[in-house]
Amino acid sequence: MAGRHWVLCCLVLYNVAGYGSSTLKFASYFGDHMVLQQGAQGAVVWGTASRLGDKVQLYLNGHKIGDEVETFNSSGVVTWMGKVTVTGSNYGPYNIMAKSSEGTITLHDVMFGDVWLCSGQSNMEYNMGGLTNYSAEYTEASNYSNIRIFNTMHAQSNVELSDLSAAPRIPWSIPPGHLGGFSAICYLFGKRLSAQFKYPIGLIESNWGGTRIEWWSSATALSKCPVHGKRAIHNSDLWNAMMFPLTRATIYGAIWYQGESNAGLYDLYTCQFPAMIDDWRRTFSTNSLHTTSQEFPFGFVQLAPFRDGADSMNFPSLRWAQTAGYGTVPNVKMPNTFMSVALDLPDFKSPYGSIHPRFKHDVAARLALSALGVAYHQSGLEFQGPFPSQYRLTGHLLTIEYDQGRVPISVNTNTSNFEVCCSATKCDRNVGNWKPAPMTAHHISTVTLDTSQCGQVAVSAVRYAWQESPCEFKHCAVYGRDTELPGPPFYHSFH
Structure with a gap:
């Protein structure tokens, strides 16, 4: 019955x-x-x-x-x-x-409230049923009836479609209905916003595991980043079938978790990601009769760890590319963007594979906090981890100041994620004479590194957390003292 x-x-x-x-x-x-x-x-x-x-x-x-x-x-x-x-x-x-x-x-x-679009590949598609506390979330969902969820069906097209080609995987629903099959990051992000604002939150999920950024980008966006040779396959099939049909919708903003499938082409991603964001903003605004802002806020998750002890440079370089080479957001090339840093959340024993860590609550909480600061303009809110503002080399000591000294930091003294490159010329971010640089001191907003391993050779550059999986769970070297947010990875050249 x-x-x-x-x-x-x-x-x-x-x-x-x-x-x-x-x-x-x-x-x-x-x-x-x-x-x-x-x-x-x-x-x-x-x-x-x-x-x-x-x-x-x-x-x-x-x-x-x-x-x-x-x-x-x-x-x-x-x-x-x-x-x-x-x-x-x-x-x-x-x-x-x-x-x-x-x-x-x-x-x-x-209902009327704020509508957020959630897209990307498998870590965005990772559903609520995969959470270790799903039963509790299911029970608690009845307290969040102002959240409504919608999920598109996987589809491809070689032309832009005016409407979705199939009935939705999840039609508009009130949790806990269909909750188990809905994106965990998307729902937990919306749950944080709902708890904060007490008004309806609409969540649109449109994603597909294992997909590349090219497939979510229009031909116009792809043309902004020309590919030389055969380094990448340019194909807008998912944009055409799963995103363009939604561009008439009026949305408040979007969140994105993708990049694993592009990790080997990080230099190209540095251009592709800002180009895709700009194109989404332009198209959504135009097609929605400008009811969606042409500068709508766009949040993303910086890649989490993958393999324990792997020395590949692909993930750290892709993390850098996700910020268009600035290390932090928002920045000149990526205005009105916000980020959840996840490099300190490894889950090597995840039953879904270590590339799919189960700690989605932490990721969503950090993303929602950043959204409050950037998308909702809440003043006086520390919504991102410490980032360097000044570097001072004195003999064999390198002092790094964070955030102009205005935000206190917390340091794990038994963990050092810092490295310096010993060279008389400019060092590549990934290749060069890189040596560990242990911390010798730290103060309210600075750390001091020992660069003596370079000997008489000049210190050419410094980098931080530049590994695929740089630290144990929530145990990287630098965090915000009051926020417990991890500092993102960075690279700085002295040339």
Whole structure:
């Protein structure tokens, strides 16, 4: 009997979302229980019809919303678009109705709040069911009914699609419904925001394990980073099928966990990642009638450890590339971005493989804290780990000052992640005469390193945590004293 009820429920939902027999339809992104973006800019509602030039009127709880909108041709599809605006603290629930000469369709239990898009590869796809405390999360989810979740189906296309090509893997749902199959990072991030703001949070999951950044980038974005030879395969199939159909949606921001599949091409990623972010922002803003900001906040997870003791330079170099070579964000090439540093969260015994650490709570907590500082502009908040601001070489001692001395640091004295390169010329980040540089002293915001291993050879550069798996669990060398956030890896040349 329970199974029969589930089928009837979903058939009704798909009819509302555009999978029924009515010729007037909402796009497949829409459904009962969804969250639309709050704010004076309005949120776009769109769908399809069969009659070009027909008029569609939107209603909010039975009241007309603006003027009728006219259907138009969009790449051969008869399409309609309108805006719904809700401001203030009346977040819902609402019924939204669209009416034309072809009939009437209705969305039920629609809330207004902030909508976040979650994308990337397998560590973003890693679902709640894989958490060690999933049973507790499932039970607690009933306290977070303001969170609504949606997950696209895997799909590929060689052209940009105007709508998702298949019914969603998870239609708009209220946890704990479908919670076990939903992204852990995405949900836990949204849970932090919900606890902070007490208003609805809509979470859109669109990701695919093992995928490269090229597949999530449009042809326009890829053209910004020309490839010489055959170093990379440029293919926008996932952008076309799983991201472009969502670009009419009004969103607050996006979070991203990807890079493992591009680790061998880190120099190219330095260009590709900022180019993809810029292109997403431009396209979402344009296609949503500018209801999505052209500078919407974009957060990401810096790669976690992988193999114990591996000496590959691919992961540390990709971490550097994720910041466009600045080491920290936001920066000139990546404005309005925020980051969760995860290099101190190894899980070598993970049953899902060491590349899939189970410590998603820590990752999401750090990401949400950064979002409060960057995306929500909360002042006076220390939301990132210590980062060097000044280097002083005196004899065989190198003193590194963090954050202009304004933020106290905490140091693990029995761990040294620092190395110096001994050379009269500029050192490559990955190749050179690199030697360990143990700490000899530390103060409120500085560490001092012993560079005597270079002897009479000059110290050309310094790097920190430049290993695939640089430290034991939460035991790297430098953290914020008050925040317990790890300092990100860095490289600095004195030439």
